[in-house]
Amino acid sequence: MWSLGVEKPPHKYMFEFWWDYTQKCRELASIANVTMRVLDRALWQYSKEYQQKRGSYTNKEKVSCSSENCEIGLPYGGKGSTFHVDDLVSYIRSMHRNYIVQGQVNCRFDEHPKPHSLDYWLRLHFAKNKDTKQAVNNVVNALLDTGLFALEEGLICPDSGHPCKGLRIK
Numbered sequence: 001m002w003s004l005g006v007e008k009p010p011h012k013y014m015f016e017f018w019w020d021y022t023q024k025c026r027e028l029a030s031i032a033n034v035t036m037r038v039l040d041r042a043l044w045q046y047s048k049e050y051q052q053k054r055g056s057y058t059n060k061e062k063v064s065c066s067s068e069n070c071e072i073g074l075p076y077g078g079k080g081s082t083f084h085v086d087d088l089v090s091y092i093r094s095m096h097r098n099y100i101v102q103g104q105v106n107c108r109f110d111e112h113p114k115p116h117s118l119d120y121w122l123r124l125h126f127a128k129n130k131d132t133k134q135a136v137n138n139v140v141n142a143l144l145d146t147g148l149f150a151l152e153e154g155l156i157c158p159d160s161g162h163p164c165k166g167l168r169i170k
Contacts, residue, residue, distance in 0.1 A: 003043040078128025101166035
Protein backbone atom coordinates (compact mmCIF):
# COMPACT_ATOMS: atom_id res chain seq x y z
CA MET A 1 0.00 0.00 0.00
CA TRP A 2 2.87 2.39 0.76
CA SER A 3 4.09 2.08 -2.85
CA LEU A 4 0.69 3.31 -4.04
CA GLY A 5 0.83 6.39 -1.83
CA VAL A 6 -1.26 5.17 1.11
CA GLU A 7 0.53 7.02 3.88
CA LYS A 8 -1.48 5.61 6.76
CA PRO A 9 -3.41 2.37 6.19
CA PRO A 10 -6.59 1.91 8.22
CA HIS A 11 -6.31 0.05 11.51
CA LYS A 12 -9.15 -2.23 10.44
CA TYR A 13 -9.46 -3.35 6.84
CA MET A 14 -13.03 -3.04 5.59
CA PHE A 15 -14.31 -4.33 2.27
CA GLU A 16 -14.58 -0.85 0.73
CA PHE A 17 -10.89 -0.08 1.38
CA TRP A 18 -9.79 -3.49 0.10
CA TRP A 19 -12.00 -3.13 -3.02
CA ASP A 20 -10.60 0.32 -3.85
CA TYR A 21 -7.07 -1.06 -3.46
CA THR A 22 -7.88 -4.06 -5.67
CA GLN A 23 -9.42 -1.87 -8.39
CA LYS A 24 -6.37 0.44 -8.40
CA CYS A 25 -4.03 -2.56 -8.66
CA ARG A 26 -6.06 -4.00 -11.53
CA GLU A 27 -5.91 -0.66 -13.32
CA LEU A 28 -2.13 -0.39 -12.85
CA ALA A 29 -1.58 -4.01 -13.93
CA SER A 30 -3.61 -3.36 -17.08
CA ILE A 31 -1.70 -0.15 -17.89
CA ALA A 32 1.64 -1.90 -17.33
CA ASN A 33 0.43 -4.99 -19.20
CA VAL A 34 1.50 -7.33 -16.38
CA THR A 35 -0.29 -9.83 -14.16
CA MET A 36 -1.55 -8.86 -10.73
CA ARG A 37 1.14 -11.10 -9.22
CA VAL A 38 3.93 -9.28 -11.09
CA LEU A 39 2.48 -5.92 -10.02
CA ASP A 40 2.19 -7.07 -6.41
CA ARG A 41 5.82 -8.19 -6.36
CA ALA A 42 6.96 -4.90 -7.94
CA LEU A 43 5.04 -2.85 -5.37
CA TRP A 44 6.49 -4.96 -2.57
CA GLN A 45 10.05 -4.57 -3.91
CA TYR A 46 9.67 -0.81 -4.31
CA SER A 47 8.45 -0.54 -0.72
CA LYS A 48 11.30 -2.73 0.51
CA GLU A 49 13.90 -0.54 -1.19
CA TYR A 50 12.51 2.89 -0.38
CA GLN A 51 10.03 2.88 2.51
CA GLN A 52 12.59 2.65 5.30
CA LYS A 53 14.66 5.42 3.73
CA ARG A 54 11.79 7.78 2.92
CA GLY A 55 8.75 6.53 4.77
CA SER A 56 8.60 8.99 7.64
CA TYR A 57 9.99 12.44 8.03
CA THR A 58 10.55 14.60 11.05
CA ASN A 59 10.06 18.33 10.62
CA LYS A 60 13.84 18.73 10.44
CA GLU A 61 14.07 16.24 7.55
CA LYS A 62 11.14 17.67 5.61
CA VAL A 63 12.42 21.20 5.34
CA SER A 64 15.97 22.41 4.93
CA CYS A 65 16.00 26.18 5.35
CA SER A 66 18.64 28.84 5.42
CA SER A 67 18.14 32.58 5.52
CA GLU A 68 17.83 32.69 1.74
CA ASN A 69 16.39 29.37 0.75
CA CYS A 70 14.05 26.56 1.81
CA GLU A 71 14.28 23.16 0.15
CA ILE A 72 11.67 20.42 0.56
CA GLY A 73 12.13 16.76 -0.28
CA LEU A 74 9.59 14.77 -2.28
CA PRO A 75 9.16 11.43 -0.47
CA TYR A 76 7.74 9.74 -3.59
CA GLY A 77 9.63 11.74 -6.20
CA GLY A 78 12.64 9.47 -6.53
CA LYS A 79 16.07 9.61 -4.98
CA GLY A 80 17.20 13.18 -4.36
CA SER A 81 13.97 14.82 -5.58
CA THR A 82 13.61 18.21 -3.93
CA PHE A 83 12.27 21.65 -4.76
CA HIS A 84 12.90 25.17 -3.50
CA VAL A 85 10.02 27.00 -1.86
CA ASP A 86 10.95 30.27 -3.57
CA ASP A 87 10.45 28.55 -6.96
CA LEU A 88 6.91 27.63 -5.89
CA VAL A 89 6.17 31.18 -4.73
CA SER A 90 7.47 32.55 -8.05
CA TYR A 91 5.33 30.07 -9.99
CA ILE A 92 2.19 30.97 -8.05
CA ARG A 93 2.78 34.68 -8.57
CA SER A 94 3.45 34.14 -12.28
CA MET A 95 -0.14 32.89 -12.56
CA HIS A 96 -1.35 36.21 -11.06
CA ARG A 97 -2.81 34.44 -8.04
CA ASN A 98 -1.77 34.18 -4.41
CA TYR A 99 -2.69 30.51 -4.08
CA ILE A 100 -2.32 27.10 -5.67
CA VAL A 101 -4.69 24.16 -5.38
CA GLN A 102 -3.22 20.89 -4.14
CA GLY A 103 -4.55 18.73 -7.00
CA GLN A 104 -3.60 15.43 -5.37
CA VAL A 105 -4.61 12.79 -7.90
CA ASN A 106 -3.66 9.14 -8.21
CA CYS A 107 -3.14 8.99 -11.97
CA ARG A 108 -0.46 8.86 -14.61
CA PHE A 109 1.19 12.19 -15.29
CA ASP A 110 -0.10 12.41 -18.85
CA GLU A 111 -3.67 11.94 -17.55
CA HIS A 112 -3.48 14.55 -14.77
CA PRO A 113 -6.68 16.63 -14.83
CA LYS A 114 -5.24 19.67 -13.00
CA PRO A 115 -2.22 21.12 -14.83
CA HIS A 116 -2.27 24.28 -12.68
CA SER A 117 -2.04 22.40 -9.37
CA LEU A 118 0.80 21.84 -6.91
CA ASP A 119 0.77 18.10 -7.64
CA TYR A 120 1.17 18.64 -11.39
CA TRP A 121 3.87 21.31 -10.94
CA LEU A 122 5.90 19.05 -8.63
CA ARG A 123 5.59 16.09 -11.00
CA LEU A 124 6.52 18.15 -14.06
CA HIS A 125 9.58 19.91 -12.67
CA PHE A 126 11.05 17.92 -9.78
CA ALA A 127 9.87 14.31 -9.57
CA LYS A 128 11.71 11.48 -11.22
CA ASN A 129 8.58 9.36 -10.57
CA LYS A 130 6.17 11.53 -12.56
CA ASP A 131 3.34 8.97 -12.46
CA THR A 132 3.23 9.07 -8.65
CA LYS A 133 1.27 11.62 -6.63
CA GLN A 134 3.66 14.24 -5.23
CA ALA A 135 1.53 16.79 -3.33
CA VAL A 136 1.21 14.36 -0.42
CA ASN A 137 0.57 15.33 3.20
CA ASN A 138 4.30 15.32 4.07
CA VAL A 139 4.99 17.90 1.37
CA VAL A 140 1.98 20.08 2.21
CA ASN A 141 2.88 19.98 5.92
CA ALA A 142 6.48 20.91 5.09
CA LEU A 143 5.22 23.91 3.11
CA LEU A 144 3.02 24.94 6.03
CA ASP A 145 6.01 24.56 8.38
CA THR A 146 7.85 27.26 6.44
CA GLY A 147 5.30 29.79 7.67
CA LEU A 148 4.87 31.16 4.15
CA PHE A 149 1.56 29.41 3.41
CA ALA A 150 -1.84 28.80 4.94
CA LEU A 151 -4.00 25.78 4.12
CA GLU A 152 -7.36 26.89 2.81
CA GLU A 153 -10.51 25.21 1.54
CA GLY A 154 -12.80 26.65 -1.10
CA LEU A 155 -10.10 28.01 -3.42
CA ILE A 156 -11.29 28.07 -7.02
CA CYS A 157 -9.46 25.53 -9.16
CA PRO A 158 -8.28 27.20 -12.39
CA ASP A 159 -8.73 23.91 -14.26
CA SER A 160 -12.14 22.73 -13.07
CA GLY A 161 -13.67 25.94 -11.72
CA HIS A 162 -14.69 24.04 -8.58
CA PRO A 163 -13.79 24.87 -4.98
CA CYS A 164 -10.69 22.93 -3.87
CA LYS A 165 -8.23 22.74 -0.99
CA GLY A 166 -4.95 24.51 -1.53
CA LEU A 167 -2.21 26.72 -0.18
CA ARG A 168 -2.46 30.49 -0.02
CA ILE A 169 0.65 32.65 0.28
CA LYS A 170 0.52 34.59 3.56
